[in-house]
Amino acid sequence: MTGGQFGFFGVDPWWIVIVKVLGIFVMLVLLTLFTIWWERRVVSRMQHRIGPNRVGPFGLLQSLMDGVKLALKEEIVPKGVHLAVYWIAPIISATAAFIAFAVIPFGPVVNLFGQQTPLQLTDFPVSVLYILAIASIGIYGIVLAGWASGSIYPLLGGLRSSAQMISYEIAMGLSFVAVFLYAGSMSTSEIVNAQEPVWFAVILLPSFLIYVTAMVGETNRAPFDLPEAEGELVGGFHTEYSSMKFALFFLAEYINMVTVSALATTLFLGGWRAPWPISLWDAANTGYWPLLWWLLKVQIFIFIFIWLRATLPRLRYDQFMKFGWKILIPASIAWIMIVATARVLRNDVQFTSTQILLVGGITIIVLLLGSWLLQSRADRMSALQEEADAEIQARAFDAMAGGYPVPPMPGQQVNLPTRRASSSVTTQEAIDG
Amino acid sequence: MTGYEVNAGEAVVFWVCAVLSVLGAIGLITSRKAVHSALWMALTMINLAILYIANNAPFLGMVQIIVYTGAVMMLFLFVLMVVGVDSSDSLIETIRGQRVLSILLGLLLIVILVWGLGSALSGLPSVGLDAANRLDGGNVQSIARLIFTDYLLVFEVTSALLITAAMGAMVLAHREHWQPKPTQAELSIARFKGDEHPGNRPNPGIYARHNAVDTPALLPDGTPTQASIPGALRSRADVQPVEIEDGRAIQEGDSQ
Numbered sequence: 001m002t003g004g005q006f007g008f009f010g011v012d013p014w015w016i017v018i019v020k021v022l023g024i025f026v027m028l029v030l031l032t033l034f035t036i037w038w039e040r041r042v043v044s045r046m047q048h049r050i051g052p053n054r055v056g057p058f059g060l061l062q063s064l065m066d067g068v069k070l071a072l073k074e075e076i077v078p079k080g081v082h083l084a085v086y087w088i089a090p091i092i093s094a095t096a097a098f099i100a101f102a103v104i105p106f107g108p109v110v111n112l113f114g115q116q117t118p119l120q121l122t123d124f125p126v127s128v129l130y131i132l133a134i135a136s137i138g139i140y141g142i143v144l145a146g147w148a149s150g151s152i153y154p155l156l157g158g159l160r161s162s163a164q165m166i167s168y169e170i171a172m173g174l175s176f177v178a179v180f181l182y183a184g185s186m187s188t189s190e191i192v193n194a195q196e197p198v199w200f201a202v203i204l205l206p207s208f209l210i211y212v213t214a215m216v217g218e219t220n221r222a223p224f225d226l227p228e229a230e231g232e233l234v235g236g237f238h239t240e241y242s243s244m245k246f247a248l249f250f251l252a253e254y255i256n257m258v259t260v261s262a263l264a265t266t267l268f269l270g271g272w273r274a275p276w277p278i279s280l281w282d283a284a285n286t287g288y289w290p291l292l293w294w295l296l297k298v299q300i301f302i303f304i305f306i307w308l309r310a311t312l313p314r315l316r317y318d319q320f321m322k323f324g325w326k327i328l329i330p331a332s333i334a335w336i337m338i339v340a341t342a343r344v345l346r347n348d349v350q351f352t353s354t355q356i357l358l359v360g361g362i363t364i365i366v367l368l369l370g371s372w373l374l375q376s377r378a379d380r381m382s383a384l385q386e387e388a389d390a391e392i393q394a395r396a397f398d399a400m401a402g403g404y405p406v407p408p409m410p411g412q413q414v415n416l417p418t419r420r421a422s423s424s425v426t427t428q429e430a431i432d433g
Numbered sequence: 434m435t436g437y438e439v440n441a442g443e444a445v446v447f448w449v450c451a452v453l454s455v456l457g458a459i460g461l462i463t464s465r466k467a468v469h470s471a472l473w474m475a476l477t478m479i480n481l482a483i484l485y486i487a488n489n490a491p492f493l494g495m496v497q498i499i500v501y502t503g504a505v506m507m508l509f510l511f512v513l514m515v516v517g518v519d520s521s522d523s524l525i526e527t528i529r530g531q532r533v534l535s536i537l538l539g540l541l542l543i544v545i546l547v548w549g550l551g552s553a554l555s556g557l558p559s560v561g562l563d564a565a566n567r568l569d570g571g572n573v574q575s576i577a578r579l580i581f582t583d584y585l586l587v588f589e590v591t592s593a594l595l596i597t598a599a600m601g602a603m604v605l606a607h608r609e610h611w612q613p614k615p616t617q618a619e620l621s622i623a624r625f626k627g628d629e630h631p632g633n634r635p636n637p638g639i640y641a642r643h644n645a646v647d648t649p650a651l652l653p654d655g656t657p658t659q660a661s662i663p664g665a666l667r668s669r670a671d672v673q674p675v676e677i678e679d680g681r682a683i684q685e686g687d688s689q
Contacts, residue, residue, distance in 0.1 A: 085472070125573055129495035133482075136503025140475070143510055147468055155514060162511045166504060173499075186573065389612070409611065 009123045009189075016112060020121045024101050032254040036063040039306045046310040067247065075243035078151070085148035090241065090248035093141025097255035100134040103127035104262045105189050107272045107290035119272070119291065123189045128176055131263055132169065135218065139165040141252065142220075142227060142237045149240035157236030160317065161220065161227035167324040168217035168224075174332035175211040178204045178339045179267050192271030201268035206335045208268045210328055212304070215260040217324065219253065222309040226317055261301035262294075269297050446487045454480035467513045471506055478502045489562035492573050635661040648673045 012020075037052065037060055044051030052059035077086070107119030124130070139161060146158015180186055182204065183194035191200075201208040217224040228236030238249045265271060272290030273279065275297075283289065315323070397408045453476060460473030478501045485494035528534075569575040580588050615623070625631050635650040635658060649672060650661035657675045659667065666672060 082466075082468075085468070124491055125571055126491045126495045129492070129499065133495050133498035133503065136499055136507070137479070139503075139507070143507070143514075144472070147510070147514055159511065159514050162507050162514075166507055166511075169503070 009118065009120075012117050013115065016115050016117055017121070019112070020117075024121060025098065028098060028101060028255050028258065029251075031258050032251055033063045033067065034060075035254050035257065035302055036066075038302070039309070042303065042306045043310045046307075070247045070250075071244050073243045075245070078149070078240050080150040081240065082148040082150060085144050087245075089141045089145035089148055090245040090252075091141075092144065093138055093252040094248040094255075096134050096138030096141065097252040097259065100131050100138070100259045101255075101262070103130055103188050104259070104266060105192050105271050106294050107288065108285065110287060118189065119288075120189060123187050126186045127188045128180075128186045128191070128263075128267070131259070132173060132176075135256075135259075136165070136169065138252065138256065141249075145241065145249070146227075146237040149237075151240055153233045153235070154237050154239045157227045157233050157239070160233075161237060163321070164217060164220070164224070164226065164324075167321060168214045168328075171210055171324060171328040171332055172214040172218055174329065174336060175207045175214060176267065177332075177336050178207040181336075181339055181343055188266050188271075191267060192273065195270040195273065199268060199270040199273075204268070204339070206331070207339075208264075210332050210335075211264060211268065212301075213328060214324075215264060216305065216308060217320075219256045219260055219305075221253075221257065221305055223312040223314050224320060225314060226320060229314055231314075257302060257305055258298060261298045261305070264301055265294060265297040443487060446483065450480040450483045450487070453477075454484070468510065471509050471513060475502050475506050478506065489566055490572060492576055630660070643673070645673065647671050649675060651675070 040062070041051040041059070052062035055061040055065050077083075102121040103123055105118065105120040105123070109116055109118045112119075142161045143158045146154040146156070146161070149155070179191060179200050182200060183191040185191060185194070194200075220227050227233075228238065230236075233239070238246055241249060272285075272294040274281070274284035274290070274293045278284045278293070284293075399405060457473045457475075457477030457480065461470050461477065464470045464473060479498060482494040482497040482502070485491075485497060566572045566575060569578045635652075646663060647666050649657035649659065652658050662672055
């Protein structure tokens, strides 16, 4: 992919690529350690506690110590696990979490050890789809962990996670569509460039809200952390994992949080571009400054994650699914229709104000007529339903209606002989005997 | 780039991915466990996607992973897990001669593909992948133009077919409600209006000398309570007698 617009990508010397890969890896591990500490401190503050404050300044080294302890712990592999899959699952999870970051832009073209290179490992025309693809591979880790553990709680956790992923990835993918339509590209660096005057979070606010909701579901975080709901499923998919393998799942969860936050920043908050008052300063979008703006924006999302966790109770599973399928997805589709129509009107058709008013007026009349028709139909249906209910209630239950044994209709009473009488007799006999 | 030049990187990618995808296909049909088969198939699909990307078709490659690996295989896994962890498939052939027939038909398919595709494509002039992608300004744009102009009818008919299949599945799985589903509030009100005690039933063995299921719980005043024994045991009269302090064995219901 060395087309004109991707001129800066794919031409780095090999050692620059290695420097970037190493930089991203180290940054992700450090961000994980920081996020765990930050989460514990913020949640503590919200619960009137202090949180970890012993190891290092402000307790900053606490998660490092915990990580070392976790790695040195005894590893318990239960009997009855499917060993190969049990081993592969955490590796898939952690690997997918790391490699999704390859297409996230951190900054513009900078001077890195004398080389002019963008602060982004690589980019290609469909890099946002690449992140979706890697995310869908990452969930395999969770599902397989649930299956391979050979135990019922992890299995249920894995099942929930696969259902959750399929549902929320649709809403997530649909929220990208409006961004693609406005940016005219699916490459992350071009989407950042397309937000030059105004961020997509402003002009595509519904898409932004849908994405932020779906990203919480996609990362299995509270209030959508049903795959590992500890009150119902012990630890969910990682119940049977310990030591380093558990640490890999832990790492993957926090990196995924950073990834979806970085994607939200890239797609909706202008990526590495400086926010408004700072952007008045000419040098704000040059050199290494954008790295700072990027990091701040990502931290805002991570703070929202933590805030949600400290504030909201976990959803019930059926409500969670209903929310995804009956609210998020239809809302996304309706919004995409509006955005696409607006794009076509702006690009291809020149309207006079009379025409716009005419179209708007006809639309409103059609909507009013439609809602009136629907309402009267609903009234008629509920009247019919009431009649039918009354008829059923009035009819006595006939267990052999039409010559076949049939169950009672709702509302009909069944008079069956109870066991109470015979039971009490036998109980008496048991006492005597 | 004209036609058949292959550079070293391309050759390495091809030989690694091709071998792995064939390995995945063999693993798919030889594994005993359905979940292992699904995993082998996922491996094949991911390697095919990498081959597409190596052939300058990044959109197709990504969609291959998102749709096939991410959605279709995930649904397969979902169903396999719902069916059960350890259910193994029966390996008895239900159709006589199935194996021979499938091998023959498979060979036939290979012949048709090799011969048909080979003869169909051999005379075509090749412009090179870069030139083909550049026609409409990029890979994604070229695919979009083809789908929404030359192949619009096929595309729409396929989507209609898929939507029909989805609707069919919904109709088959649909259960008609006779009356509106009670809400959480209605259920709660009904629970408190009913005859039963709205709280949890006492567990077997609470305040008792034994925690077996058939030992009735004792109420704070020392009398055994019937509610703590599961209904099945009660109706079979499988209830242990309880001794109270004066040495007399009593049973639930005696002193109430």
